[in-house]
Amino acid sequence: MGHFSFAVASIDGSARLSQLETPHGPIAMPAFAPVGTLANVKTLEPRDLHEAGASLVLSNTYHLYLRPGHELVERMGGLHSFMGWDGPMLTDSGGYQVFSLAHRRALDEDGVTFRSHIDGSTHRFTPERVMEIEQALGADIAMVLDECAEPLDRGYNEQALVRTHRWAERCRAAHTRTDQALFGIVQGGIFPDLRLQSAEFLTRLDFPGYAVGGLAVGESKEQMYATLDETCPALPADKPRYLMGVGAPEDIVEAVYRGIDFFDCVLPTRIARNGALMTRNGRLNIRNAQFAEDTLPVEEGCDCYTCRTFSRAYLRHLFKAKEITGLRLATIHNVHFMLRLMDEIRGAISTGTFADFRAAFHEQHTMTDQTVRHAQRAKRAANVQSSAG
Amino acid sequence: MGHFSFAVASIDGSARLSQLETPHGPIAMPAFAPVGTLANVKTLEPRDLHEAGASLVLSNTYHLYLRPGHELVERMGGLHSFMGWDGPMLTDSGGYQVFSLAHRRALDEDGVTFRSHIDGSTHRFTPERVMEIEQALGADIAMVLDECAEPLDRGYNEQALVRTHRWAERCRAAHTRTDQALFGIVQGGIFPDLRLQSAEFLTRLDFPGYAVGGLAVGESKEQMYATLDETCPALPADKPRYLMGVGAPEDIVEAVYRGIDFFDCVLPTRIARNGALMTRNGRLNIRNAQFAEDTLPVEEGCDCYTCRTFSRAYLRHLFKAKEITGLRLATIHNVHFMLRLMDEIRGAISTGTFADFRAAFHEQHTMTDQTVRHAQRAKRAANVQSSAG
Numbered sequence: 092m093g094h095f096s097f098a099v100a101s102i103d104g105s106a107r108l109s110q111l112e113t114p115h116g117p118i119a120m121p122a123f124a125p126v127g128t129l130a131n132v133k134t135l136e137p138r139d140l141h142e143a144g145a146s147l148v149l150s151n152t153y154h155l156y157l158r159p160g161h162e163l164v165e166r167m168g169g170l171h172s173f174m175g176w177d178g179p180m181l182t183d184s185g186g187y188q189v190f191s192l193a194h195r196r197a198l199d200e201d202g203v204t205f206r207s208h209i210d211g212s213t214h215r216f217t218p219e220r221v222m223e224i225e226q227a228l229g230a231d232i233a234m235v236l237d238e239c240a241e242p243l244d245r246g247y248n249e250q251a252l253v254r255t256h257r258w259a260e261r262c263r264a265a266h267t268r269t270d271q272a273l274f275g276i277v278q279g280g281i282f283p284d285l286r287l288q289s290a291e292f293l294t295r296l297d298f299p300g301y302a303v304g305g306l307a308v309g310e311s312k313e314q315m316y317a318t319l320d321e322t323c324p325a326l327p328a329d330k331p332r333y334l335m336g337v338g339a340p341e342d343i344v345e346a347v348y349r350g351i352d353f354f355d356c357v358l359p360t361r362i363a364r365n366g367a368l369m370t371r372n373g374r375l376n377i378r379n380a381q382f383a384e385d386t387l388p389v390e391e392g393c394d395c396y397t398c399r400t401f402s403r404a405y406l407r408h409l410f411k412a413k414e415i416t417g418l419r420l421a422t423i424h425n426v427h428f429m430l431r432l433m434d435e436i437r438g439a440i441s442t443g444t445f446a447d448f449r450a451a452f453h454e455q456h457t458m459t460d461q462t463v464r465h466a467q468r469a470k471r472a473a474n475v476q477s478s479a480g
Numbered sequence: 481m482g483h484f485s486f487a488v489a490s491i492d493g494s495a496r497l498s499q500l501e502t503p504h505g506p507i508a509m510p511a512f513a514p515v516g517t518l519a520n521v522k523t524l525e526p527r528d529l530h531e532a533g534a535s536l537v538l539s540n541t542y543h544l545y546l547r548p549g550h551e552l553v554e555r556m557g558g559l560h561s562f563m564g565w566d567g568p569m570l571t572d573s574g575g576y577q578v579f580s581l582a583h584r585r586a587l588d589e590d591g592v593t594f595r596s597h598i599d600g601s602t603h604r605f606t607p608e609r610v611m612e613i614e615q616a617l618g619a620d621i622a623m624v625l626d627e628c629a630e631p632l633d634r635g636y637n638e639q640a641l642v643r644t645h646r647w648a649e650r651c652r653a654a655h656t657r658t659d660q661a662l663f664g665i666v667q668g669g670i671f672p673d674l675r676l677q678s679a680e681f682l683t684r685l686d687f688p689g690y691a692v693g694g695l696a697v698g699e700s701k702e703q704m705y706a707t708l709d710e711t712c713p714a715l716p717a718d719k720p721r722y723l724m725g726v727g728a729p730e731d732i733v734e735a736v737y738r739g740i741d742f743f744d745c746v747l748p749t750r751i752a753r754n755g756a757l758m759t760r761n762g763r764l765n766i767r768n769a770q771f772a773e774d775t776l777p778v779e780e781g782c783d784c785y786t787c788r789t790f791s792r793a794y795l796r797h798l799f800k801a802k803e804i805t806g807l808r809l810a811t812i813h814n815v816h817f818m819l820r821l822m823d824e825i826r827g828a829i830s831t832g833t834f835a836d837f838r839a840a841f842h843e844q845h846t847m848t849d850q851t852v853r854h855a856q857r858a859k860r861a862a863n864v865q866s867s868a869g
Contacts, residue, residue, distance in 0.1 A: 131798060131805045137789065159772070159797040166773060167793055175789045383548070384555060400526065400564045404556055408548040409520060415804055416520045 094270045095231075095299055097331050101441060105323065105350040108440040111300075111331050113179040113231040114270045115171060117146070120331065121347045121440075123338065123433045124149045124181060124355040125426050129158065130174040133360055134419040135426065137176045143395070143423070144430045147232075148176055149355040152224055153185035156214075157207055161227040169229035180230040181355070184221050184262075184276075187304075187336070190239045198238070200254065218261035226268045234302060234335075235262035237276040242310045242318075248280040256292050263296050274300040274333060281314045283321040290325035301326050302333040303351070307342065316345050323350035340369070340432055344452050347436055348445070359425035364418045366410045369428040371455050375403070377421065382407040395427035396420075483659045484620075484688055486720050490830060494712065494739040497829040500689075500720050502568040502620040503659045504560060506535070509720065510736045510829075512727065512822045513538045513570060513744035514815050518547065519563040522749055523808040524815065526565045532784070532812070533819045536621075537565055538744040541613055542574035545603075546596055550616040558618030569619040570744070573610050573651075573665075576693075576725070579628045587627070589643065607650035615657045623691060623724075624651035626665040631699045631707075637669040645681050652685050663689040663722060670703045672710040679714035690715050691722040692740070696731065705734050712739035729758070729821055733841050736825055737834070748814035753807045755799045758817040760844050764792070766810065771796045784816035785809075 099109040109120045124147040125132045125140065132140060132148065140148060150170060155161060167173040170180055189196055189205045196205035202217030218236045225233035236258050240251040255278045266273045275298035279285030293301060303322055306315050319334070326332050331352045337343065338356020346354070359369060368375045370390040375382070377389070388398035389406065397406070397420040409417030439448035488498040498509045513536040514521045514529065521529060521537065529537060539559060544550060556562040559569055578585055578594050585594035591606030607625045614622035625647050629640035644667045655662045664687035668674030682690060692711055695704050708723070715721050720741045726732065727745020735743070748758060757764045759779040764771070766778070777787035778795065786795070786809040798806030828837035 129797075129801045129803055130794070131803055134804045134808070136785070136805065136809070138785070158801050159793075163773060163793070167775065167791065173791075173794055173797075175794070384552060386556065396525070396527070402556065402562075404548075404552070405519070405562055405564070408518075408562075412518045412547050414518055414520055415523045415807060416525065418804060419523070419808070420525070 095272045097300070097329065099328070101443075103440045103443050103445040104348065106347050106436075106440045106445045107350060107352055108437055109331065109352055111179075111352075113272070115177060115179045115231050118179050118353070119146055119437060120352040121343075121433055121436050122146050122353040123343065123429045124353065125360060125429070126151070126355055126357045127174065127176075128154050128357070130155060130164070130170060132422075132426070133364065134415075134422045135360075137174070139423060140176065140426070141178070143426045144434065145178065145426070147179045147181060147353065147355075149181045149183065150174075150228070150230065151185065151188065152182045152221065152228065153188035155182075155228060156185060156224050157209055161224045165227040165229070169227075171229065179232070181232040182225050182228050182230040182234065183335070184225065184234045184236040185216055186221075186234075186236045187239050189216055200257075202236075218258045219265045222262055222265040222273075226266070226271060229268070229271065231271060232300065233266065233268075233271050233273050235259045235273060235275055235298075237278055237304055239305050239308070240278065240280060242280040242305050242308060242314070244280065245282060248278070248282060248285055252278055252285055252289055256289070259293060259296060263298070272299040274298055274302050274331075276302040276304040276335070277322060277326070278305050279322075280305060281310050281318050283318070286318060286322045287325050290322060294325075294327055298330070300331040300333060302335050304335050306334065307337045307339075312342070312345075315342065316349065319346055319349040319351065326350075338429070340429070341453065341456055343432065344436070344449055347440075348449055359429045360422050363421035363425040366417075366421065368406075368421055369425045371452075373456065377403060377406050377417075378410050379407075389424050390428070393424065393427060393431070395424050397424040397427075484661045486689070486718065488717070490832075492829045492832050492834040493737065495736050495825075495829045495834045496739060496741055497826055498720065498741055500568075500741075502661070504566060504568045504620050507568050507742070508535055508826060509741040510732070510822055510825050511535050511742040512732065512818045513742065514749060514818070515540070515744055515746045516563065516565075517543050517746070519544060519553070519559060521811075521815070522753065523804075523811045524749075526563070528812060529565065529567070529815070532815045533823065534567065534815070536568045536570060536742065536744075538570045538572065539563075539617070539619065540574065540577065541571045541610065541617065542577035544571075544617060545574060545613050546598055550613045554616040554618070558616075560618065568621070570621040571614050571617050571619040571623065572724070573614065573623045573625040574605055575610075575623075575625045576628050578605055589646075591625075607647045608654045611651055611654040611662075615655070615660060618657070618660065620660060621689065622655065622657075622660050622662050624648045624662060624664055624687075626667055626693055628694050628697070629667065629669060631669040631694050631697060631703070633669065634671060637667070637671060637674055641667055641674055641678055645678070648682060648685060652687070661688040663687055663691050663720075665691040665693040665724070666711060666715070667694050668711075669694060670699050670707050672707070675707060675711045676714050679711060683714075683716055687719070689720040689722060691724050693724050695723065696726045696728075701731070701734075704731065705738065708735055708738040708740065715739075727818070729818070730842065730845055732821065733825070733838055736829075737838055748818045749811050752810035752814040755806075755810065757795075757810055758814045760841075762845065766792060766795050766806075767799050768796075778813050779817070782813065782816060782820070784813050786813040786816075 221236040238251040275293035338358035382403040385403040439445040610625040627640040664682035727747035771792040774792035828834040
């Protein structure tokens with residue numbers, strides 16, 4: 092991968108401070124990618140993402156394939172040019188969305204046929220077709236087409252894994268862009284032997300990076316962490332490791348602790364639009380009456396535009412009055428919150444104090460099963476239904 | 481008015497280049513005020529308004545009285561502090577909104593009783609009550625409570641004018657804030673004798689500024705311009721003149737030509753959210769298929785963030801996909817468009833070339849009755865139903 096290089100600068104326990112060079116610049120890791128489903132992070136602009144310190148933005152192949160279409164994006168100069176984001180980008184494969192369509196999809200060995208959630212029209216994804224689409228979109232990092240099985244269903248995972256591996260091989264063979272890195276995705280549910288088998292198989296295909304897929308979709312926190320305990324050591328040490336769809340702050344801290352390098356999740360942006368504002372002490376539901384005359388910023392010490400400029404009382408007013416500006420100001424804060432967290436994580440690893448950071452984080456952060464369940468629900472809901480709202 | 485001073489720098493025909501000093505800075509006139517109904521210009525932030533060059537922002541007394549309430553705004557330090565806008569502000573009196581409630585209001589000599597469009601609760605505005613509310617909000621410029629009559633109904637206008645004048649006297653008497661300028665509102669429909677009578681009456685009350693109210697609500701363009709022809713010369717030359725609720729570019733040019741100094745209108749922000757983008761050649765409906773692969777900016781030569789960064793094709797995609805970001809990018813452009821127009825108008829007056837500017841403007845701009853009717857409809861619709869949409 093001539094346009095790409097990955098270097099681990101320091102290791103603290105299993106946590107890694109690293110950097111991935113891409114054609115659109117470096118990604119300092121551990122990193123969090125805000126999700127720009129339809130070629131924009133809802134309510135934000137590229138300048139907002141730069142201001143927040145975003146180093147990677149994810150966009151969804153399934154959604155862009157349907158609207159406005161990957162050929163159109165390609166004719167407009169590719170995703171970077173189309174959406175005005177000049178930093179590193181990643182596209183998923185659309186597999187996760189298609190498998191979430193449940194009764195609207197039919198799977199076979201060659202690929203998957205599905206009906207659009209927008210107009211019911213029929214479409215087909217195969218590994219080769221998805222590679223064509225992702226290469227047309229032209230993100231820096233593309234993902235292989237995989238099958239997302241229920242993480243707790245052993246039989247389903249055994250079957251799905253075989254297909255996922257054959258599809259990974261076909262994606263590898265079909266992918267030709269040298270300015271785009273194609274990452275493999277380790278599956279296998281919560282079953283250590285399947286995860287190891289998957290890591291081993293994909294490692295042999297020598298991808299420039301590896302994702303852990305199929306987590307945060309129904310298993311418990313303990314099962315997720317145990318799966319990472321087994322999987323991370325089986326991944327090549329000299330390649331970046333991506334935990335897909337995980338974004339609850341406590342999960343990020345725990346995953347970094349286990350050796351994960353980067354993340355994406357709709358959580359911070361989605362809950363922002365519901366009036367949930369992230370702080371290190373947990374979330375504020377800004378609609379609550381208790382904030383009606385609260386002159387404090389959302390989070391003291393936060394240097395985002397929202398916290399620098401407005402009170403909780405004003406944000407509550409905007410949400411109560413259903414003003415679009417409120418959705419945006421909340422999103423600005425939550426994205427800043429996540430990227431500041433990643434910055435602090437990187438700082439802690441660089442000084443060899445990540446264990447202390449982790450302990451202090453959990454002391455401060457309200458980590459409840461409720462929070463995790465909320466995150467998982469949000470993630471599943473966000474999957475397909477991702478239009479503005 | 482110790483905190484205020486108004487100076488006309490140059491006159492070109494009847495068009496005036498002037499400046500109004502306020503406690504929150506100067507307003508270079510002719511000026512256009514974007515409307516921030518609920519203490520925010522929908523989808524925008526104060527920094528966006530500064531970037532666009534806004535020198536005055538209007539907010540609506542009726543809406544703020546209902547949500548979040550003027551007492552709350554006052555306790556939060558007033559409207560400027562609450563919404564984070566440190567430039568000049570104006571509040572209307574709420575009269576226009578209340579009179580738009582039609583069957584939900586009952587008028588008497590002392591005031592008007594009405595039911596909230598939000599929850600049906602009963603409220604009462606009198607001149608004294610409105611002064612209390614506007615002084616609590618604390619804008620730099622407040623407006624008297626007036627009665628907005630149908631502009632073509634002579635009998636109604638005769639009756640309404642008597643009450644409007646008595647209410648103007650009562651507002652004048654009840655208004656005490658020295659850091660807030662209270663402006664009178666000339667009414668009288670399209671009837672020159674009533675307009676003159678109103679101008680004369682209000683001039684005797686010696687307001688620091690005068691608005692022309694009750695226009696762009698049903699009369700033709702010709703009737704609006706003829707009314708300005710009669711009214712402007714009857715207003716004191718040494719006070720600012722405000723044409724309320726007018727914002728179609730061609731109407732602004734014509735009103736400046738007749739001696740009006742400033743304007744407000746929801747038009748640019750409201751039509752932006754419908755995908756109508758303003759250019760000097762008329763409007764683009766960005767949803768149109770013709771823009772699907774159009775790599776041009778909305779308006780060539782426009783230096784707004786939207787035009788500097790994105791193509792028409794991208795904006796169309798955002799609107800088709802119902803992304804909030806599209807509403808915002810369109811609003812940014814339209815507000816820039818209006819403020820650039822005002823800048824060019826000021827430039828033309830300063831060089832004594834406003835007549836040429838006006839001729840060139842009309843040559844370029846698609847001025848149709850349709851445009852005006854659209855503006856008037858938008859204005860009436862915006863009146864009460866002004867939540868995010």
